[in-house]
Amino acid sequence: MSLQLQNTLSGKKELFEPVDPEHVRIYACGPTVYNYAHIGNARMAVVNDLLVRVLKTQFKKVTYVSNITDIDDKIIEASKETGEEIYSITSKYTDIYNNDMSALGVKLPDIQPRATDHIKEMIALIQKLIDANKAYEKNGHVLFHVPSFENYGILSKRNRDEQIAGSRVEVAPFKKDPADFVLWKPSPSPLPGWNSPWGFGRPGWHLECSVMSEKSLGLPFDIHSGGIDLVFPHHENEIAQTCSISKHKEPKDFATYWFHNGFVNVEGEKMSKSIGNIRLVHELNKKYKGEVLRLTLLSAHYKQPLNWTEEIIEQNSKMLDRLYRVLLELSDISVKLELPTDSIMESFLDDLNTPKIIAKLNEEANSASSASKDRKVKIKKNLLSTGKILGILEDDPENWLGYSQKSKENSEEIERLINQRNEARRSKNFNLADTIRDTLKDKGIEIEDTDKGTIWRKSR
Numbered sequence: 006m007s008l009q010l011q012n013t014l015s016g017k018k019e020l021f022e023p024v025d026p027e028h029v030r031i032y033a034c035g036p037t038v039y040n041y042a043h044i045g046n047a048r049m050a051v052v053n054d055l056l057v058r059v060l061k062t063q064f065k066k067v068t069y070v071s072n073i074t075d076i077d078d079k080i081i082e083a084s085k086e087t088g089e090e091i092y093s094i095t096s097k098y099t100d101i102y103n104n105d106m107s108a109l110g111v112k113l114p115d116i117q118p119r120a121t122d123h124i125k126e127m128i129a130l131i132q133k134l135i136d137a138n139k140a141y142e143k144n145g146h147v148l149f150h151v152p153s154f155e156n157y158g159i160l161s162k163r164n165r166d167e168q169i170a171g172s173r174v175e176v177a178p179f180k181k182d183p184a185d186f187v188l189w190k191p192s193p194s195p196l197p198g199w200n201s202p203w204g205f206g207r208p209g210w211h212l213e214c215s216v217m218s219e220k221s222l223g224l225p226f227d228i229h230s231g232g233i234d235l236v237f238p239h240h241e242n243e244i245a246q247t248c249s250i251s252k253h254k255e256p257k258d259f260a261t262y263w264f265h266n267g268f269v270n271v272e273g274e275k276m277s278k279s280i281g282n283i284r285l286v287h288e289l290n291k292k293y294k295g296e297v298l299r300l301t302l303l304s305a306h307y308k309q310p311l312n313w314t315e316e317i318i319e320q321n322s323k324m325l326d327r328l329y330r331v332l333l334e335l336s337d338i339s340v341k342l343e344l345p346t347d348s349i350m351e352s353f354l355d356d357l358n359t360p361k362i363i364a365k366l367n368e369e370a371n372s373a374s375s376a377s378k379d380r381k382v383k384i385k386k387n388l389l390s391t392g393k394i395l396g397i398l399e400d401d402p403e404n405w406l407g408y409s410q411k412s413k414e415n416s417e418e419i420e421r422l423i424n425q426r427n428e429a430r431r432s433k434n435f436n437l438a439d440t441i442r443d444t445l446k447d448k449g450i451e452i453e454d455t456d457k458g459t460i461w462r463k464s465r
């Protein structure tokens with residue numbers, strides 16, 4: 006059994022063979038930090054977290070790098086709109102991103118480099134590209150000259166017309182060729198910037214990943230990943246920057262496998278600001294447990310678009326309840342965690358086939374109640390070891406179920422206690438009212454007195 010991954014570069018599923026079998030290295034393009042993370046960001050993070058967990062079952066050492074883009078036009082815009090300092094925006098949303106992802110069971114990358122810590126290296130790379138006649142300076146701008154790189158389009162398979170149509174137009178007057186893209190641009194005061202041989206300015210977005218991936222991992226490394234929307238122009242431009250001055254002038258000088266996850270749609274529509282259907286992780290987290298959101302994000306194969314609906318979240322929530330109920334039934338069996346059965350492991354290694362794994366997990370769970378003692382041991386082992394790689398079933402079953410069962414079965418009891426407390430308050434028996442409030446609190450119920458009466462909710 007060995008790992009197969011779909012490589013965007015070849016368009017095929019390929020056997021995964023690391024450059025250094027002792028050390029697997031992977032780089033994923035991370036978020037631009039100026040706003041709350043949405044489920045599109047979360048899908049990238051969860052899928053790559055899963056990929057790293059699977060790699061760790063096969064290889065001793067895996068280094069995972071994912072960057073933070075902390076200088077970008079969008080961040081500058083956010084600062085203009087809110088009047089908040091750029092640094093305060095980026096540090097706040099970096100922390101929020103990391104907290105939100107941690108709630109989804111995503112481990113922090115081994116290295117999380119920030120763009121603004123690598124300006125010196127970016128300036129050095131631009132200088133190399135100019136010296137090699139791959140880039141040119143015009144009016145304080147430095148542009149990469151796309152026709153100078155023969156392999157441009159190799160990843161996205163876009164032809165020249167499509168490349169031009171997809172490139173940004175705002176610096177058109179300085180371009181030698183319509184497909185050329187910005188490496189450096191002027192940053193007139195009070196915009197943030199750095200001194201460079203081409204004047205005070207700031208880097209273009211694509212540049213930072215070429216620099217930070219090489220610095221953190223060395224070249225070539227194994228897997229370069231990101232959302233499917235990054236194939237063009239971001240990854241194509243990264244390849245141009247890194248490979249136009251590399252040995253073979255090919256993407257393999259940079260990374261062997263180019264790994265991309267599909268879009269997330271919401272209720273059948275593209276997620277967009279104009280439609281107003283962007284789903285934020287921190288909002289969803291108030292309503293659903295992290296494991297529910299994580300399992301929902303993994304419910305479709307990572308390559309496919311994922312249709313995010315209330316219904317699918319509910320389905321996955323119920324599925325987790327069911328799996329935890331089986332674990333509760335098996336709670337007197339102790340097991341030692343190993344890898345899942347070969348049949349489940351094969352699906353993990355077959356390009357992370359999560360829909361198949363989840364189906365097998367359900368089959369296993371369904372057979373538990375009628376199973377023999379020996380079989381029960383195997384089922385429990387399999388549920389927990391598969392859950393460990395998927396990043397689910399890590400809660401205590403009683404804890405998980407107690408929380409949801411209590412709320413369903415005891416709502417009558419809760420209403421009765423609330424009425425009793427209101428009665429006590431009316432008769433100014435505040436000691437009794439406080440005691441009842443504490444009793445409810447012990448049951449995991451928080452109450453709030455509003456002008457429409459007392460409302461209650463489960464505390465998390």
Ligand SMILES: [Zn+2]
Nearest residue numbers: 034035214239
């Ligand atoms: Zn990138």
